[in-house]
Amino acid sequence: MTEPFIHPTAIIDSKAQLDSSVKVGAYSIIGANVQIGADTEIGPHVVIEGHTTIGNNNQIFQFASLGAQPQDKKYRDEPTKLIIGNRNTIREFTTFNTGTVTGIGETRLGDDNWIMAYCHLAHDCVVGNHTIFANNASLAGHVEIGDYVVLGGYTLIFQFCRIGNYAMTAFAAGVHKDVPPYFMASGYRAEPAGLNSEGMRRNGFTAEQISNVKKAYKAIYMQDLSLNDAKTKIAEMPQESNELEILRDFIESSKRGIIR
Structure with missing residues (x-):
């Protein structure tokens, strides 16, 4: 010394x-x-x-x-x-x-x-x-936090929750369920708030990869599908890289359920 x-x-x-x-x-x-x-x-x-x-x-x-x-x-x-x-x-x-x-x-x-x-x-x-x-x-x-995650100021995350890679929370988000990779969450009882597309772009994701994840987000949250039906639809989406596989695996392994 x-x-x-x-x-x-x-x-x-x-x-x-x-x-x-x-x-x-x-x-x-x-x-x-x-x-x-x-x-x-x-x-x-x-x-x-x-x-x-x-x-x-x-x-x-x-x-x-x-x-x-x-x-x-x-x-x-x-x-x-x-x-x-x-x-x-x-x-x-x-x-x-x-x-x-x-x-x-x-x-x-x-x-x-x-x-x-x-x-x-x-x-x-x-x-x-x-x-x-x-x-x-x-x-x-x-709590488990993935890579390249951004937590906004005063974010509170409940025990045993997971935040997936490249996800982001807004200011003062209260996270009581899992936040899937690439997604954004906001609100006192956090709800889905779109795609962290800017974070994905900054970290080298292509326009095609971002588009794939956006389609998956719409299937989960914007098409009035059950989560099982949404997962099936995502599995049928063509892709050349593994971003959707990572998303599916995260949702499949969730024990607390994902924000809805």
Whole structure:
């Protein structure tokens, strides 16, 4: 550990494992079971505790709380985990908890995510890659977030819900059902709000792929079909790539049901 990178007021347990390139700001506290990879920067007044592993090139801003015990009354101090990948930006006052033994035992954040101030990741959440969480977006326990998802500010997601790849929620959406890939959701009790076509374009989807998903959206929400009939119609749609297959698989595996 290279001393110039560690502020003298920081408290780092002697058992913590920090790469020599890690920077730690003033008054931050790092616990015994924490591992932090190369070139990660920890701001001032950050607390990192629990069995927490953080990858490389992350930037963690002041007053973040990472690896605290889950907010679950059944938790009995089991050694559950928080795992954070690489190149994430984690802003002020964010709170990420460890998992539970009644869940998957860990909370996971992937790579290249942009998590804005006051966001919360509860126990056993799994977040993919390249997501954006606007201020105050909060996940209850056991939530799954796919890749390239955008959560609007103050979005609240109920426990065990899933948000599919490239989906998006509006400001203050209250999500109580699964949101399929590529779709948008809005409202206090979130309802379908169209296609995230701009997000798809920005991430390299062709006009044909977007058109395919738009037809699927219409079959589900705009043609007065039952969900089973809509799935059948989607299965019959011609396609050269797999975006509709991903959509069908997501809907088929939904346990909470999708927003309707």
